[in-house]
Amino acid sequence: MICLQPLRPARALRPVATFAVALLLLLAASGGAGALPAGPLRLVWWTDVGFPTPFATSTLGPGGVVRLSLLYDTLVWKDHTGVIPWLAESWRVSADGRRWAFSLRKDVTWHDGRPLVARDVQFSFEYYRTHPFVWVDTSVVAAVTADGPHTVTFVLREPFAPFLEDVAGIVPIVPAHIWEGVSEPRKAQDPGMATGSGPYRLAEYRPGAGEYRLEANRKYFRGRPRFKEIQYTVVPAERQLLAVQSGQSDVAMADTHDVVRAFSGHPYLRTWQSEPLSVARLLFNLERPPFDQKAVRQAVAYGINRTQLATLVTRGPGVPGSPGIVPPTDRWHNPRVRAYPYDPSRARILVAQAGLTSLSFELLTSPSPVVPVVQEMLRRAGIEVAVRTVDARTRAALVAEGKYQAALTFHIGAGGDPDYLRRWLGGGEANLFGQSAEFAHPEFRRLAAGQARTLDPAARRASVYRMQEILADELPTLALYYRRFYWVYDSRKFVPIATAGGLMNGIPLIENKLAFLGR
Numbered sequence: 386m387i388c389l390q391p392l393r394p395a396r397a398l399r400p401v402a403t404f405a406v407a408l409l410l411l412l413a414a415s416g417g418a419g420a421l422p423a424g425p426l427r428l429v430w431w432t433d434v435g436f437p438t439p440f441a442t443s444t445l446g447p448g449g450v451v452r453l454s455l456l457y458d459t460l461v462w463k464d465h466t467g468v469i470p471w472l473a474e475s476w477r478v479s480a481d482g483r484r485w486a487f488s489l490r491k492d493v494t495w496h497d498g499r500p501l502v503a504r505d506v507q508f509s510f511e512y513y514r515t516h517p518f519v520w521v522d523t524s525v526v527a528a529v530t531a532d533g534p535h536t537v538t539f540v541l542r543e544p545f546a547p548f549l550e551d552v553a554g555i556v557p558i559v560p561a562h563i564w565e566g567v568s569e570p571r572k573a574q575d576p577g578m579a580t581g582s583g584p585y586r587l588a589e590y591r592p593g594a595g596e597y598r599l600e601a602n603r604k605y606f607r608g609r610p611r612f613k614e615i616q617y618t619v620v621p622a623e624r625q626l627l628a629v630q631s632g633q634s635d636v637a638m639a640d641t642h643d644v645v646r647a648f649s650g651h652p653y654l655r656t657w658q659s660e661p662l663s664v665a666r667l668l669f670n671l672e673r674p675p676f677d678q679k680a681v682r683q684a685v686a687y688g689i690n691r692t693q694l695a696t697l698v699t700r701g702p703g704v705p706g707s708p709g710i711v712p713p714t715d716r717w718h719n720p721r722v723r724a725y726p727y728d729p730s731r732a733r734i735l736v737a738q739a740g741l742t743s744l745s746f747e748l749l750t751s752p753s754p755v756v757p758v759v760q761e762m763l764r765r766a767g768i769e770v771a772v773r774t775v776d777a778r779t780r781a782a783l784v785a786e787g788k789y790q791a792a793l794t795f796h797i798g799a800g801g802d803p804d805y806l807r808r809w810l811g812g813g814e815a816n817l818f819g820q821s822a823e824f825a826h827p828e829f830r831r832l833a834a835g836q837a838r839t840l841d842p843a844a845r846r847a848s849v850y851r852m853q854e855i856l857a858d859e860l861p862t863l864a865l866y867y868r869r870f871y872w873v874y875d876s877r878k879f880v881p882i883a884t885a886g887g888l889m890n891g892i893p894l895i896e897n898k899l900a901f902l903g904r
Contacts, residue, residue, distance in 0.1 A: 751774065
């Protein structure tokens with residue numbers, strides 16, 4: 386018999402102080418906790434993210450999965466402190482980490498009014514075995530049983546250290562009565578198929594245009610949402626600040642620090658910055674010359690002044706890339722990895738040691754101000770870069786097909802649980818922008834698999850540290866710098882809140898559903 390540990394106490398929600406004060410003022414102005422503000426909250430994104438179900442939403446960046454979180458709920462969620470109870474009010478885990486028992490809330494209903502029960506949780510994970518959730522691999526779950534109407538037990542195939550954060554905290558629970566009998570869920574795009582239990586329900590979706598209208602679920606178990614509607618429209622990234630300035634949108638995103646200064650004196654537009662959870666990195670194709678030689682990859686690392694690049698491109702206090710990938714601001718960062726300080730002379734020596742009289746390569750990229758800076762830095766080190774510019778979707782497809790020498794990619798996820806090192810370098814990443822070729826290094830692969838099964842924090846840290854050392858030495862990819870996202874928002878309507886390590890698995894977006902709730 387497996388001995389279960391005592392139940393962990395369910396923690397009360399503790400929003401950050403600035404949010405609490407702003408919310409009290411907002412509620413007072415709008416007539417109390419039960420009232421909804423008059424107008425909708427208008428948000429923008431740069432592309433259509435597909436039909437909002439766990440099977441049809443886009444994986445071209447995190448916009449789709451974050452939008453799902455407003456329609457669907459998960460067993461646990463995150464606030465500024467970390468993992469908190471959500472659909473599950475408490476849980477317990479066996480000593481070997483393979484058995485998780487969750488006690489569900491008894492007051493949760495689906496958008497159509499039917500109760501959400503343990504059978505729905507069991508059904509969801511069983512359905513995902515045949516019809517995978519597009520964002521997270523659930524194959525670690527061997528079995529799920531509903532032990533009563535509000536108790537569910539998971540048995541894992543093996544211990545999985547990130548289970549609570551990266552599975553229970555991300556995988557949407559779907560209604561059995563909607564999806565039973567649906568054999569092709571990706572094609573099931575009738576509005577009623579987007580039925581969830583979240584604070585908002587789908588009212589309208591315009592495919593192609595990327596426009597969404599979400600209506601408040603006034604019977605939401607965490608309290609009434611603050612906004613009657615949330616409206617999403619597509620606005621190109623370079624025009625989003627104009628959209629919020631003109632009143633077309635209530636929130637816009639930028640990735641350069643200068644917006645903080647630009648809006649510092651505005652009467653109601655404020656700025657809020659995320660953790661540096663987005664990374665710009667070079668992907669090297671280890672199967673094609675010249676990057677099949679480690680010395681060449683290291684030469685490129687010495688030829689780029691990452692500190693200067695971070696400052697120039699972010700136009701503020703940039704965070705230079707660590708050759709071990711994990712950001713220096715993260716608690717999992719190994720500070721003793723090989724650093725590759727800027728040294729053009731050392732780069733030239735390494736090129737010669739590789740048996741090359743000169744070095745040139747093609748860089749696959751989408752339009753970015755990073756490219757000419759990197760080109761010029763490498764030119765000073767005697768390395769010539771020819772640029773092939775394509776749109777972001779094409780770039781991701783060509784990388785997946787291995788049709789590149791080197792590629793420049795930008796994506797989120799450099800935060801939360803460090804298991805992302807295994808996903809990014811092991812072929813298990815769902816985010817198309819975060820995918821790269823599998824790193825077939827025997828020790829790295831062994832450590833990557835082992836750390837995911839290791840429950841002892843000290844032993845796991847040792848493995849993650851060693852993985853970073855291998856990455857820094859072998860350089861299958863080079864992190865150039867980390868990006869903070871700077872959100873400009875109309876403070877009369879909305880105040881963002883912090884999420885520890887980003888939403889879900891390191892997503893630095895502002896759509897934490899806690900910020901949309903009235904209490």
